[in-house]
Structures are given as structure tokens and as C-alpha cells.
Amino acid sequence: MSEPLIFELSREGKRGYTFPECDVPESPLASLIGTRHLRREPAALPELAEIDVIRHFTRISRLNFCVDTHFYPLGSCTMKYNPKVNEKIAALVGFSQLHPLQPPQTVQGMLRLLFELEHLLCEITGMDAFTLQPAAGAHGELVGMMIARAYFARAGEPGRNIVLIPDSGHGTNPSSAALYGFEVQGLASDASGRVDVKQLGAALTPRVAALMLTNPNTLGLFEKDISSIAGLLHDNGSLFYCDGANLNALVGLAKPGDMGIDILHTNMHKTFSTPHGGGGPGAGPVGVKKKLAPFLPVPRVRRDDARGTYFFDGVGAGDSVGRVHAFYGNAGVLLKAYAYIRALGAEGLRQVALDAVLNANYLKELVSACFDIPYNSGPCMHEFVLSAARQKEHGVSALDIAKALIDRGFHPPTVYFPLIVKEALMIEPTETETKETLDTFARVLCEIAQAAEHSPGTLTNVTPHTTPVSRLDEVSAARKPVLTWCAESGREEKDSASGRQRR
Amino acid sequence: MKKYTKTHEWVEPDGTRATVGITDHAQGELRDIVFIELPKKGAGVSQGAACAVVESVKAAFDIYAPLSGKVIEINPKIEEDPSLVNQDPEGAGWFFKIEIADAAELDGLLDEVTYYKLLRGEAQ
Numbered sequence: 001m002s003e004p005l006i007f008e009l010s011r012e013g014k015r016g017y018t019f020p021e022c023d024v025p026e027s028p029l030a031s032l033i034g035t036r037h038l039r040r041e042p043a044a045l046p047e048l049a050e051i052d053v054i055r056h057f058t059r060i061s062r063l064n065f066c067v068d069t070h071f072y073p074l075g076s077c078t079m080k081y082n083p084k085v086n087e088k089i090a091a092l093v094g095f096s097q098l099h100p101l102q103p104p105q106t107v108q109g110m111l112r113l114l115f116e117l118e119h120l121l122c123e124i125t126g127m128d129a130f131t132l133q134p135a136a137g138a139h140g141e142l143v144g145m146m147i148a149r150a151y152f153a154r155a156g157e158p159g160r161n162i163v164l165i166p167d168s169g170h171g172t173n174p175s176s177a178a179l180y181g182f183e184v185q186g187l188a189s190d191a192s193g194r195v196d197v198k199q200l201g202a203a204l205t206p207r208v209a210a211l212m213l214t215n216p217n218t219l220g221l222f223e224k225d226i227s228s229i230a231g232l233l234h235d236n237g238s239l240f241y242c243d244g245a246n247l248n249a250l251v252g253l254a255k256p257g258d259m260g261i262d263i264l265h266t267n268m269h270k271t272f273s274t275p276h277g278g279g280g281p282g283a284g285p286v287g288v289k290k291k292l293a294p295f296l297p298v299p300r301v302r303r304d305d306a307r308g309t310y311f312f313d314g315v316g317a318g319d320s321v322g323r324v325h326a327f328y329g330n331a332g333v334l335l336k337a338y339a340y341i342r343a344l345g346a347e348g349l350r351q352v353a354l355d356a357v358l359n360a361n362y363l364k365e366l367v368s369a370c371f372d373i374p375y376n377s378g379p380c381m382h383e384f385v386l387s388a389a390r391q392k393e394h395g396v397s398a399l400d401i402a403k404a405l406i407d408r409g410f411h412p413p414t415v416y417f418p419l420i421v422k423e424a425l426m427i428e429p430t431e432t433e434t435k436e437t438l439d440t441f442a443r444v445l446c447e448i449a450q451a452a453e454h455s456p457g458t459l460t461n462v463t464p465h466t467t468p469v470s471r472l473d474e475v476s477a478a479r480k481p482v483l484t485w486c487a488e489s490g491r492e493e494k495d496s497a498s499g500r501q502r503r
Numbered sequence: 504m505k506k507y508t509k510t511h512e513w514v515e516p517d518g519t520r521a522t523v524g525i526t527d528h529a530q531g532e533l534r535d536i537v538f539i540e541l542p543k544k545g546a547g548v549s550q551g552a553a554c555a556v557v558e559s560v561k562a563a564f565d566i567y568a569p570l571s572g573k574v575i576e577i578n579p580k581i582e583e584d585p586s587l588v589n590q591d592p593e594g595a596g597w598f599f600k601i602e603i604a605d606a607a608e609l610d611g612l613l614d615e616v617t618y619y620k621l622l623r624g625e626a627q
Contacts, residue, residue: 171562416561474560478537479585 002468003059005485010046016053063468065411067276071437073363075383075414075426076170076218078248078270085343086273086336095335100327104311110335111310114328115301117338118285124341124349125244126257127264127287131296133329137245140265140284141176141212143297146321147263147288148210148239149180150295154319160209160238166195168217168418170243182209189420193219193375197228204236210263214243215256218418218426220360220380222249230260239263239292247271248430249357249382252350262289271352272337281330283337294319299328355431356382359438363429366442370449374421383428385421386413388452396452396459398423403463403471404451408444505593506569506609507618513593514569516609521570524597525557525588528622533559536585541577541599548572548601550608555598557588570608572601 030038048056066072072079090096098107118130134140145163152160163177166187174184185203190196195213211233215223223229233240242261248271250256256264268274268283276282288296298314312328314320344352357380364373364384371386388398402412402425414426429438451458464470505515511529515522530536538558548554548568555566577599581587588596603609613621 419562419564475535475537478558478560 003056003063006046006048006053006056007044007485009048009052009056012047014047014049014052016048016050065406070409070411071429071433071441072411073413073427073429073441074411075385075417075428076246077276077414078245078267078382078428078430079276079411080248080270080273080430081432082273082275082336083340083343086339089339090332090335096332098331100331105309108310110331111301111312113338114331114334115303115310117334117341118301120338120341121266121285121287124251124255125247125264125266125287126255127261128257128290129293129296130285130287131300131324131329132283132285132334133297133323133325134265134284134286135325135330136282137170137243137265137267137270137284138172138176139324140267140286141172141241141243142180143286143321143324144241144263144265145177145180145182145210146324147286147292147295148241149182150319150321151239151292152209154295157237160207162205162208163241164200164203164208164211166213166217167420168193168219168221169212169214170218170245171417173212173214173243177212189217189219192377193217193221193420194223195225195229197225197232200229201232204232204238206237208233208236208238210239210241212241212243214246215259216246216249216381216383218246218383219375219385219421220249220383220428221375222381226259234260245270246382249353251353252346252348253353257287257289262292263287268333268337273340274333274336281333283330283333285329285334295321297321297324299323301328352431353382356429359429359431359433360384360427362435363427363438363442366438367445370446371425382430383426385418386425386427387421388423388425391449391452392423394452394456396456398425400459400461400463401425401445401448401452404448404459405444406464407466408448410441410444505615506612507615508567508569508612509621510567512566512569514609514612516603516606519603519606520575520600521572521603522597522600523569525566525592526618527592530589530592530596533557533561533564534589535560536588539581539585539588539598541582542574544574544577546574548574550611557585566598568601569612570601571604573604574599575602576600 067079067081094109098110104111114132118132121130122128131143134143152158161183162185163182164185164187165173165177166189168189177184187195187199187203194217200211211229213223213229215226217223230240239262240260242256242264244256244264244266247266251271264287265284266287268285269276274283298320299312300314301310302313303310341349360382361379364380367386372389373384374387375385388396388401391401398415402415405412416424417426418424448459461471505513507513507526511526513524513526536557536559540556542548542554549571550569551567553565554568557564557566578597581596581598590596
């Protein structure tokens with residue numbers, strides 16, 4: 001890549017600003033902070049003029065491949081367009097200049113908004129209570145597992161230690177359950193790509209704490225037997241956890257709470273249009289049924305109905321799993337989700353789901369002649385999974401196709417997931433794309449499929465051609481990771497494998 | 504004689520002991536393996552239960568024990584150089600050796616002919 005690191009641009013003594021002499025008496029730092037907390041030598045910060053810094057970061061920003069520049073059909077991530085009005089509202093100084101340690105009486109507007117968001121999410125999902133604290137979907141899953149563990153401990157059933165997870169679920173599900181000490185047991189899908197109810201029944205023992213179900217699942221299929229699944233679980237005394245990351249297919253149409261779900265996480269950065277990426281922040285609120293509400297994280301925002309004021313409640317309260325995030329979660333993100341929900345209203349949200357499902361089915365139909373589509377017995381929900389098995393026979397893999405899409409101006413779909421589809425390409429167009437974009441994408445995808453058949457050499461292991469760096473060597477990166485940049489030898493450093501750090 | 508599982512592990516018994524690994528088909532499906540987590544020496548494994556993890560550029564996969572028993576030796580070479588499993592999965596790329604707990608479990612496994620029939624069935 002042609003753009004050097006900012007450290008490589010650094011020249012000793014360069015400065016953006018120079019300050020005038022200090023005209024008040026200085027106190028030695030050591031007397032203010034204590035020597036224990038002071039650096040022994042100055043930090044190795046890059047030294048540049050302001051214009052060098054601005055140009056460096058502007059050049060890098062132009063390499064971005066994002067929703068605002070390209071169609072981004074990354075399956076199960078719901079990369080919808082994020083309306084700019086949300087940003088505008090979140091930037092209002094009355095919100096953006098708040099400090100989380102301000103006294104509650106000075107942040108009534110924000111507290112009201114969080115309180116109302118909690119209730120809007122209850123209305124949308126059919127759950128009884130929500131925590132807005134979790135910072136991401138996977139964090140929400142972990143909090144869900146904490147609530148399940150606390151519930152069974154309280155119920156005198158600490159032996160419930162198994163979590164069942166279908167093989168069409170999100171990959172984070174087993175990770176979250178295992179991270180919180182549960183034993184994960186996989187369930188193979190039936191021939192249609194859904195939960196095999198008979199197999200589930202056989203797996204239900206007194207040790208099963210919960211089933212974690214992604215609905216619609218990663219094959220883009222609605223779990224038709226969800227009521228019988230809920231019945232089986234509840235008869236067994238187990239909890240029903242739903243990964244609600246794919247709520248975009250259901251919002252305004254159906255409520256997970258009505259399907260017998262006990263714990264649900266939602267993703268503000270998927271369904272409710274807050275931005276993804278940049279390492280966060282996200283928000284993954286968790287909703288529960290009434291019997292689980294006492295276990296929700298604290299503090300919770302409550303309303304004093306008599307006075308019409310809002311306050312934090314429940315720190316140190318009995319059954320709560322405690323805090324799971326500093327203060328009250330990523331409030332700025334929650335604010336954008338609130339703005340989105342209020343702007344669309346019930347009718348608008350319903351239209352979101354209808355259009356998301358329509359777009360996915362339209363796109364699936366357009367590409368169905370060019371690719372194999374396993375588990376395709378009818379319409380899909382918000383996403384669908386192609387298989388590049390046919391192209392693979394010519395030596396062109398799902399990865400080659402994904403990279404070829406970059407050359408043609410599209411972000412690749414999710415590849416090699418779910419694992420039950422060979423050479424999987426998981427595509428989710430979302431509701432925000434136009435027919436023209438979908439038509440162009442389908443045409444390009446079919447052109448690549450044809451190239452795979454007639455001139456595979458232009459694709460196999462060579463794409464992409466147009467990016468600042470071409471095909472990355474993922475294997476070496478994983479086998480010999482170089483995790484620190486080494487100043488003395490620059491970027492060509494290759495021998496610092498196995499985590500050995502050099503300073 | 505080598506026996507196989509439907510989940511693409513192989514096991515080669517030698518008296519009361521057996522060597523365990525993954526099949527050539529499995530390594531081909533996984534593609535470039537970048538990390539392997541083996542059971543600890545002395546650990547117990549039970550037939551059909553996850554006993555090791557293989558991570559490739561595609562994803563992480565559980566490896567299931569073809570037989571129950573106690574792990575008596577692991578292959579340190581594949582921990583250092585996981586590509587050995589891609590190069591020679593049914594030879595130098597073996598995973599671990601166990602003391603067989605119940606030799607009768609062998610009867611439930613597939614022989615070579617049946618395993619390759621199964622693979623051809625999968626490919627169709």
C-alpha cells in the first residue's frame with residue numbers, strides 16, 4: 001500500500017503548534033500525580049505538522065469501503081443505510097455534551113429517552129422488560145446467559161448446564177454460552193434447514209438450561225415450528241433464548257415475545273440503523289419475560305409517576321446480575337436507534353421488514369440460474385445463502401468470487417458461513433437498496449459465475465486487482481501473526497512470530 | 504486396520520492403543536489449517552464427544568473422538584506446524600494416541616470402503 005504509517009512520516013522536532021511561554025508558576029508533575037504514575041521516558045509519538053496529519057488521514061479515509069460508498073450485502077449483518085438525521089439528532093449539544101456523572105435531575109431528557117426506548121423495544125418485540133446496557137450483540141448473548149444462570153441458581157437448579165444450539169445459528173451463540181461456562185451441544189438442522197423438532201425433543205434432559213435459536217436463522221429461513229419448540233423447552237423447565245440479530249425480517253410483523261421466547265437480544269446497529277464498525281460502539285439490548293426481569297443488569301431507568309421524573313434504580317439490588325457496562329450503555333447509539341424508531345413509527349417499521357424480505361427474494365430469484373441454492377424450498381426471509389459448489393468445480397472458490405465483487409464495486413457477502421452450506425455466500429440486501437442496485441449486483445454476480453466457467457484463471461487466487469493491496473495472505477497472517485509494528489525494521493518485519501514483542 | 508467416522512476422523516488401532524487423526528477429505532474441506540488445540544496428555548476422551556479444535560482460514564471446527572479412552576501421547580509437531588495436517592493428514596499429521604477403553608466401540612466405526620462410499624455419496 002502506498003500510504004506510509006504516520007510513524008514513518010514523523011520527523012524529529014516537527015510540530016503542529018508552538019505554545020507561548022507559560023505565564024503562571026508551574027508545579028512539578030511529580031508533585032501533582034506522583035512519580036509512580038509518570039513515564040520514565042517520553043512516549044514515542046509521531047512528530048508532524050498539522051497539514052501532514054490531515055492529508056494522511058484524509059487519504060486513508062478515501063480507501064474506505066462502506067455503506068455510504070458501496071452496496072454492502074454482508075449476510076446476517078444487516079448493513080442498511082444509516083439515515084443522517086439520526087446523526088444530526090445525536091449531535092445536538094443537549095445530548096452530545098452530557099456527562100454520565102451529571103446528577104439525574106440535570107439529564108431528565110436523556111433518561112426519559114432511554115426509558116421510552118426500553119418501552120418501545122418491549123412493544124416491538126413483545127418482551128416485558130429490557131436492559132439497554134450491552135454494547136453489542138455478542139455482549140447481549142453473554143448477558144442473556146448470565147440471566148439464565150442466575151435464574152436457575154435462584155430456582156435451586158444449578159445443575160442445568162447445557163445450552164443447545166442449532167448449526168444454522170450465529171457463530172457467536174456457542175461462543176457466548178461457552179464463555180459463561182455452559183456446555184454447548186449442537187443440533188443438526190433437518191433437510192429443510194430448520195430445527196429438527198424430534199432431535200430437539202431427544203436432546204432435552206433435566207440438565208438443559210436453554211436453547212439458543214437464531215430466528216430467522218442464517219439460512220434466511222423462519223423457524224416454522226417455533227411454537228412447538230417453545231412448548232418442548234418449557235415442558236422441560238428450560239429457557240428459550242432467541243438471537244434477535246435477524247429481527248429486520250420480523251420487525252413490525254411478528255413479536256418474538258409471542259413465540260414463547262424468554263430472553264432476546266436485539267442489535268441497534270442492525271435493525272435500528274445505527275452505524276456498524278469502526279470497532280464500535282454498538283448496542284445489543286436484551287429483553288426478557290416478566291419472571292426474568294429481576295435478574296436484568298442494574299441500574300435501570302425508572303419513572304416516578306407522581307412527579308413525572310426519571311431516576312436510576314436498583315444498584316446493588318437482590319437478584320440482578322449486576323452491571324455489564326459502565327454507566328448506562330452506549331447512550332449515543334441508543335439515541336440514534338430511538339430517533340429511527342420514532343421517525344418510522346409502527347407502519348414504517350413494518351414496511352422495513354416487508355421490503356427487506358422482498359428485496360432478498362427478488363435478488364435470490366435473479367441469481368438462482370447462476371448459482372446453486374441449497375435449502376431453497378420456498379421464499380426466504382431477509383437473507384439467503386448461495387453455494388459456489390458449481391464454480392468450485394472449475395477451481396473458483398467462494399473467496400475468489402467475494403474478492404472479484406470488490407473489483408466490480410461491491411462489498412463481498414459473508415463467505416463460508418453457515419458451515420452447513422459448501423462454499424457459502426450469505427447475501428442480505430436489506431430494505432434500503434433500490435431495484436437498480438439489486439439488478440446491477442445480480443448481473444455482476446452472474447457475470448462472475450460465467451467467468452468462473454469460461455476463464456477461471458482470471459479469478460482463482462488472483463482477485464482483487466483494483467484495491468490498494470491485492471489478495472492478502474490469510475494463511476501466513478494466521479500462522480505467523482505479526483502483532484506489533486517494529487520501528488527499527490519497519491513494515492517488512494517477518495520473524496516476530498508467536499507474539500514475541502520488540503520495543 | 505484403519506477405521507473411520509462419519510465426522511471424518513480416522514483411528515488406527517495397535518493392540519490396546521490407537522492413533523487418531525483427521526481424513527484427507529477433512530483437511531481438504533477445512534483448507535489451510537492455522538491452529539490446532541489438542542487434548543492434554545492423560546485426559547479422557549469419549550466416543551463422539553468433541554476432543555480437539557482445528558482452526559482454518561475458514562472457521563474453527565470441533566474434532567470428535569472416534570473411540571473412548573485416555574490420551575497417552577500427542578503430536579507436538581502439528582501444534583508447531585499445523586500445515587503438516589494439510590500435507591500428510593493420515594500419516595505425519597496424526598493428532599494423538601489413546602489407550603483404548605472399550606475395543607467393542609471399534610465395531611460401530613466405518614471401514615475404508617464404506618467411508619469412501621459415504622464420501623462419494625456426499626459429493627453427489
